[in-house]
Amino acid sequence: xxxxxxxxxxxxxxxxxxxxxxxxxxxxxxxxxxxxxxxxxxxxxxxxxxxxxxxxxxxxxxxxxxxxxxxxxxxxxxxxxxxxxxxxxxxxxxxxxxxxxxxxxxxxxxxxxxxxxxxxxxxxxxxxxxxxxxxxxxxxxxxxxxxxxxxxxxxxxxxxxxxxxxxxxxxxxxxxxxxxxxxxxxxxxxxxxxxxxxxxxxxxxxxxxxxxxxxxxxxxxxxxxxxxxxxxxxxxxxxxxxxxxxxxxxxxxxxxxxxxxxxxxxxxxxxxxxxxxxxxxxxxxxxxxxxxxxxxxxxxxxxxxxxxxxxxxxxxxxxxxxxxxxxxxxxxxxxxxxxxxxxxxxxxxxxxxxxxxxxxxxxxxxxxxxxxxxxxxxxxxxxxxxxxxxxxxxxxxxxxxxxxxxxxxxxxxxxxxxxxxxxxxxxxxxxxxxxxxxxxxxxxxxxxxxx
Amino acid sequence: xxxxxxxxxxxxxxxxxxxxxxxxxxxxxxxxxxxxxxxxxxxxxxxxxxxxxxxxxxxxxxxxxxxxxxxxxxxxxxxxxxxxxxxxxxxxxxxxxxxxxxxxxxxxxxxxxxxxxxxxxxxxxxxxxxxxxxxxxxxxxxxxxxxxxxxxxxxxxxxxxxxxxxxxxxxxxxxxxxxxxxxxxxxxxxxxxxxxxxxxxxxxxxxxxxxxxxxxxxxxxxxxxxxxxxxxxxxxxxxxxxxxxxxxxxxxxxxxxxxxxxxxxxxxxxxxxxxxxxxxxxxxxxxxxxxxxxxxxxxxxxxxxxxxxxxxxxxxxxxxxxxxxxxxxxxxxxxxxxxxxxxxxxxxxxxxxxxxxxxxxxxxxxxxxxxxxxxxxxxxxxxxxxxxxxxxxxxxxxxxxxxxxxxxxxxxxxxxxxxxxxxxxxxxxxxxxxxxxxxxxxxxxxxxxxx
Numbered sequence: 038x039x040x041x042x043x044x045x046x047x048x049x050x051x052x053x054x055x056x057x058x059x060x061x062x063x064x065x066x067x068x069x070x071x072x073x074x075x076x077x078x079x080x081x082x083x084x085x086x087x088x089x090x091x092x093x094x095x096x097x098x099x100x101x102x103x104x105x106x107x108x109x110x111x112x113x114x115x116x117x118x119x120x121x122x123x124x125x126x127x128x129x130x131x132x133x134x135x136x137x138x139x140x141x142x143x144x145x146x147x148x149x150x151x152x153x154x155x156x157x158x159x160x161x162x163x164x165x166x167x168x169x170x171x172x173x174x175x176x177x178x179x180x181x182x183x184x185x186x187x188x189x190x191x192x193x194x195x196x197x198x199x200x201x202x203x204x205x206x207x208x209x210x211x212x213x214x215x216x217x218x219x220x221x222x223x224x225x226x227x228x229x230x231x232x233x234x235x236x237x238x239x240x241x242x243x244x245x246x247x248x249x250x251x252x253x254x255x256x257x258x259x260x261x262x263x264x265x266x267x268x269x270x271x272x273x274x275x276x277x278x279x280x281x282x283x284x285x286x287x288x289x290x291x292x293x294x295x296x297x298x299x300x301x302x303x304x305x306x307x308x309x310x311x312x313x314x315x316x317x318x319x320x321x322x323x324x325x326x327x328x329x330x331x332x333x334x335x336x337x338x339x340x341x342x343x344x345x346x347x348x349x350x351x352x353x354x355x356x357x358x359x360x361x362x363x364x365x366x367x368x369x370x371x372x373x374x375x376x377x378x379x380x381x382x383x384x385x386x387x388x389x390x391x392x393x394x395x396x397x398x399x400x401x402x403x404x405x406x407x408x409x410x411x412x413x414x415x416x417x418x419x420x421x422x423x424x425x426x427x428x429x430x431x432x433x434x435x436x437x438x439x440x441x442x443x444x445x446x447x448x449x450x451x452x453x454x455x456x457x458x459x460x461x462x463x464x465x466x467x468x469x470x471x472x473x474x475x476x477x478x479x480x481x482x483x484x485x486x487x488x
Numbered sequence: 489x490x491x492x493x494x495x496x497x498x499x500x501x502x503x504x505x506x507x508x509x510x511x512x513x514x515x516x517x518x519x520x521x522x523x524x525x526x527x528x529x530x531x532x533x534x535x536x537x538x539x540x541x542x543x544x545x546x547x548x549x550x551x552x553x554x555x556x557x558x559x560x561x562x563x564x565x566x567x568x569x570x571x572x573x574x575x576x577x578x579x580x581x582x583x584x585x586x587x588x589x590x591x592x593x594x595x596x597x598x599x600x601x602x603x604x605x606x607x608x609x610x611x612x613x614x615x616x617x618x619x620x621x622x623x624x625x626x627x628x629x630x631x632x633x634x635x636x637x638x639x640x641x642x643x644x645x646x647x648x649x650x651x652x653x654x655x656x657x658x659x660x661x662x663x664x665x666x667x668x669x670x671x672x673x674x675x676x677x678x679x680x681x682x683x684x685x686x687x688x689x690x691x692x693x694x695x696x697x698x699x700x701x702x703x704x705x706x707x708x709x710x711x712x713x714x715x716x717x718x719x720x721x722x723x724x725x726x727x728x729x730x731x732x733x734x735x736x737x738x739x740x741x742x743x744x745x746x747x748x749x750x751x752x753x754x755x756x757x758x759x760x761x762x763x764x765x766x767x768x769x770x771x772x773x774x775x776x777x778x779x780x781x782x783x784x785x786x787x788x789x790x791x792x793x794x795x796x797x798x799x800x801x802x803x804x805x806x807x808x809x810x811x812x813x814x815x816x817x818x819x820x821x822x823x824x825x826x827x828x829x830x831x832x833x834x835x836x837x838x839x840x841x842x843x844x845x846x847x848x849x850x851x852x853x854x855x856x857x858x859x860x861x862x863x864x865x866x867x868x869x870x871x872x873x874x875x876x877x878x879x880x881x882x883x884x885x886x887x888x889x890x891x892x893x894x895x896x897x898x899x900x901x902x903x904x905x906x907x908x909x910x911x912x913x914x915x916x917x918x919x920x921x922x923x924x925x926x927x928x929x930x931x932x933x934x935x936x937x938x939x
Contacts, residue, residue, distance in 0.1 A: 280833070287805070287832045299803065351753065354738070354826065358819045364812035373808050376830050378906055380913055381738045382731070434901050438892035445886035454888060454907040454914070455829055462831055463905075 038207065039066045040248045042217065042239030045076020045084060046256040047313035048159050051119035057163065058170055060254065060316045061212065067252070069206055069242050070174075070214045072163055073235040074155025075112055085112055085155040086232075092134075093151035097144050106134060113158055120166045130158045149190045149219070150227050156216035156235060164214040174212040182206065182213070184220035184241060186228050193220065193228040195241050195300065203245020215242060236297035244304035251306050253293060254313045259321040262336040264289060267473050268480045274336060276322045281335045281426050282308075284462045288338035288424040298323070333429035333436060334483040339476050341469045342390040343375070343420040345453070346401070349383035350411040359409065360384060366404050370397060375422075376464070378455050383413075385453065387466065390418060420452060421472040425463045425479065437463060439482050447471065447478035489658065491520045491699045493668065493690030496527020496535060497707040498764035499610050502570030508614065509621055511705065511767045512663065518703070520657055520693050521625075521665045523614055524686040525606025526563055536563055536606040537683075543585075544602035548595050557585060564609055571617045581609045600641050600670070601678050607667035607686060615665040625663040633657065633664070635671035635692060637679050644671065644679040646692050646751065654696020666693060687748035695755035702757050704744060705764045710772040713787040715740060718924050719931045725787060727773045732786050732877050733759075735913045739789035739875040749774070784880035784887060785934040790927050792920045793841040794826070794871040796904065797852070800834035801862040810860065811835060817855050821848060826873075827915065829906050834864075836904065838917065841869060871903060872923040876914045876930065888914060890933050898922065898929035 043057050061067050074085040088109050095102035114127050137150040160176050167174035183202025186193035199220075206213060217235025221227055230237045236253065243251035259273040260282075277285075279302040286295045293310060301308050301323075311320035353359050360377070363384060367374055376387040393401070398416055405414050430436050437456065440463060444451055453466030467475055494508050512518050525536040539560050546553035565578050588601040611627050618625035634653025637644035650671075657664060668686025672678055681688045687704065694702035710724040711733075728736075730753040737746045744761060752759050752774075762771035804810050811828070814835060818825055827838040844852070849867055856865050881887045888907065891914060895902055904917030918926055 284832050302802065357824050361812055361815035361819050368809045368812050375805060377828050379827050381735050434899055435896035437902050437905060438896040441889035441892045445889035448885055450885045451888050454905045456905040
C-alpha cells in the first residue's frame with residue numbers, strides 16, 4: 038500500500054484536483070490519500086486556512102465575519118461547481134461552520150475546529166469527485182481512521198495507540214481520503230498539529246499501515262540541493278537520508294514539515310517528494326541509508342534570524358558547572374537554544390531571535406551577571422546559520438577546507454564554526470548580510486566544480 | 489619595582505645562582521625576588537621537589553628515608569660549598585626537616601611542609617649569597633611577606649587580604665628573597681599551591697606590590713609560536729596578550745603556570761618571560777593589549793589525551809533542557825568537560841581522558857541511557873586538540889580556510905571544529921596519530937609562507 042499526501046497547491050483548484058485524481062488512478066496501490074486545505078492559486082491568493090483563521094478570530098472577537106465566511110464558501114463552491122459535484126457538499130460545509138459556532142466548545146477549541154474545516158471539506162470534495170469518476174473511494178474522518186492525539190491544541194502529538202488502529206485500514210477495500218492537519222483526543226476533542234501539519238498526518242498514516250512508500254505531492258519536482266531563490270536552477274537531490282533531510286529542514290529547507298519525518302523515520306517508511314504537475318518525474322526519495330554518489334555533500338541550507346549570546350569569564354573552564362548553570366538560566370526562562378560553541382574562557386549560545394525578545398534578553402543578561410559573575414556578557418543579533426549536509430562527509434578529508442575556502446572567496450567572515458562528532462553537517466555562523474554571497478560560493482564549490 | 493622569579497633550572501646549581509645574582513645586580517629595580525626549588529642540572533637529574541616528596545612519603549609510610557634525605561642535603565650542600573657560604577645554612581635545612589618530622593601536624597600537612605623545604609632553603613641560600621656579594625638582601629618567609637592562602641593543601645588559593653599586606657614590601661629597603669610555592673592559612677598552617685606554583689607566588693607578589701613588570705626567568709629565550717619538539721627552531725613570540733597565553737597554555741604550552749597569569753592579569757601587570765642564560769635577550773612579554781604585527785595568528789598549541797562523548801537523539805533540539813541535563817550528569821559525577829560542539833540532533837562533550845576512567849565512563853553512559861533515552865551514546869578516545877590562537881583572528885577573513893587547508897594537505901581528517909564567537913582561538917579535534925603532521929602543516933601555513 039502507498040500513502041499519498043497532496044499539499045495545498047496540489048488541491049488549490051478544480052484543475053489541480055483533476056491531476057490529483059489522475060495520479061490516484063494511475064497506481065492502484067495508492068489506497069490512502071491525505072489532503073491539505075486549498076492553498077494559493079496565484080501568488081496574491083489567500084490560503085483557505087488563513088481565511089478560516091480570520092473567520093474564526095472575527096467570530097470569537099464578536100466582529101463581523103460574513104465576508105470571510107463567504108470567501109471560504111466561494112473557494113469551495115467554485116471547486117464543487119467546476120468538478121460538477123452535488124451542491125449538497127457546499128451545504129454540508131456551511132453547516133459545519135454553523136455547527137462549530139453554535140457549539141459550547143471553549144474559544145480555543147472552536148478555533149481549532151474552524152481551522153480544520155479546510156482539510157475536512159477538501160477531503161469530502163475529493164472523495165466525491167473520485168466517486169464521480171467511478172472509483173471506490175470514501176471520505177474518512179481522522180477519528181474513524183484512528184488518529185488519536187495528545188490534548189495540545191495547535192501542537193498536538195500522536196499517541197502510540199493510533200498506529201494499531203490505522204493498520205486496520207488494510208481491511209478496507211475503498212480508497213480512503215483522510216483530511217490532514219487534525220485528529221482527536223481520547224476525550225473526543227478536535228485538535229490540530231502545528232501549521233502545515235498535513236504532512237504529519239500523511240506520515241502517521243504511512244507508519245500506521247506500514248506503507249511501502251509515503252508519497253508527498255507538492256509543487257516542486259524535487260528537493261533542491263540549495264535554496265532556488267538564492268541560486269538559479271540548482272541541482273536536484275535524487276535521494277537523501279532522514280538525517281540529512283532533518284538537518285536541511287532545520288536550516289531553512291521548507292519542502293517537508295520537519296516534525297513529519299518522525300513517524301516515517303521510526304517505521305522506516307521511504308518518503309518520496311513529487312510534483313503534482315510532473316508525477317512521472319523521479320522526485321526525491323528519503324531513506325534510512327543510501328549509496329554514496331561521489332559527492333559527500335548533499336545540500337546547503339541557510340537560515341537567518343539567529344543571535345549569539347556571548348559570555349566570557351577568565352578561567353571559566355575551571356569552574357565546574359559553569360556551562361550547565363548558564364543553560365539552566367535559559368531553561369528557567371523557557372528559551373530553547375541551538376548550539377553552544379565554546380572556547381577556554383568563553384561560551385556562546387546560539388538562539389533563534391524569536392526565542393529571545395529584547396525584554397527577555399535584558400532579564401537573562403541580568404541573571405547571568407548576578408548568578409555567574411562573568412567578565413563579559415552580550416548578544417549579537419542578525420546572524421545567519423549555513424549548514425553543509427551529507428552523511429558521507431565524515432569520512433572525507435578536506436570538506437571543511439573546501440567550505441571555508443568558499444567563505445573566504447566570498448569575502449565572508451566566519452563568526453562561528455560548529456562541527457560535531459557526527460559530521461552529518463558542518464555549521465557556520467555569519468552575519469546575515471553575507472548569506473547569499475556565501476551560499477552561492479559554497480554551491481559553486483561543492484556542486485559546480487565537478488561539472 | 490620589578491618582581492623577578494627564577495625557575496627550577498635557573499637555581500639548579502651554584503653556577504646558575506651566580507647568573508641569577510648578576511641579573512639581580514644589573515637592575516636595581518629588581519627588589520622582590522621569588523625562587524623555585526632547584527630543578528634538574530642535566531636530563532637524568534632529579535628535581536629537589538621530587539626528592540622531597542619521596543623523602544616525605546617514605547617517612548610517613550614508616551619506610552627508610554635516610555638516602556632520600558641525604559640526596560636533598562647533598563644538593564644544597566654542594567651549592568652552599570661552591571658559593572662559599574656558611575655551613576650554618578645547611579645545618580638550618582637539616583633542622584627544618586627534623587622539625588617537620590617531629591611536629592604534631594597531620595600527615596597531609598607534614599608532606600606540605602616537607603615539599604616547601606626546597607624553595608624555602610633556596611631562598612635562604614640566595615639571600616645569603618647576595619649578602620656575601622655586598623648587597624642589602626634578606627630572606628623573607630611568605631608568612632612575613634603576607635601570603636595568606638585558603639585552606640586547600642596542594643591547591644591553595646590566594647586570599648584577597650594578601651595584596652594589601654604585600655604592598656607594604658615597598659617600605660623595605662632591602663632586596664627581599666621570597667620562597668615560591670607556599671604560603672600560610674589564616675590559622676598559620678603551611679599550604680602549597682599546585683605543582684609548579686612558584687610562578688603563582690611571583691605573580692601574586694607582582695600584583696601585591698603593583699610591580700612595573702613581573703619577570704619570569706626560565707630556561708628558554710622566549711615563548712615559541714609552536715611546540716619546539718614538533719617543529720625545529722620555530723619562531724619566537726615577542727609579545728602576546730594574557731588571553732592568548734592562557735589559550736596556548738591550555739593546549740600544551742607549559743612555559744608558564746596556567747593559574748599564575750590570574751593575579752598579574754587582574755592587576756594588569758605585564759609579564760616577561762626571559763632566559764637566565766640570556767638575560768639581555770628580548771624575551772616574550774605578556775600584556776593586556778598589543779599592536780597587530782601583521783600576522784593575526786600568534787601561536788599553535790596542541791595537546792593529546794582527550795576523548796569525545798557522543799550522544800545523538802532524533803529531534804534532540806526540540807527537547808528543552810536536553811543539553812543541560814547531559815551536563816548535569818557529568819557535573820554530578822564530578823567530571824569537568826572542555827567543550828560541547830553540537831549538531832541538530834547530536835551533542836559531543838570533549839573531556840580530558842584523565843577525567844573519565846573506564847569505570848566512570850561505564851557509569852556515566854549507563855546514566856545517560858537511563859535518564860536521557862538517546863538513540864546513540866559512545867565515547868571515542870585518543871583525540872588531540874589543536875588550537876590556533878590570536879586576538880586579531882576575529883577580524884581577518886580566511887583564517888579558517890588557511891587552517892583547514894593545512895589539515896587537508898597533511899591528510900588529517902577533522903573530527904571536530906569549534907570556533908566560539910570570540911575567535912581568540914580556533915580549535916580542532918583530530919585523532920592523536922595525526923597531531924605532529926597537522927601541527928607542522930599549520931606552522932608552515934601561518935609562519936613560513938610569509939617568509
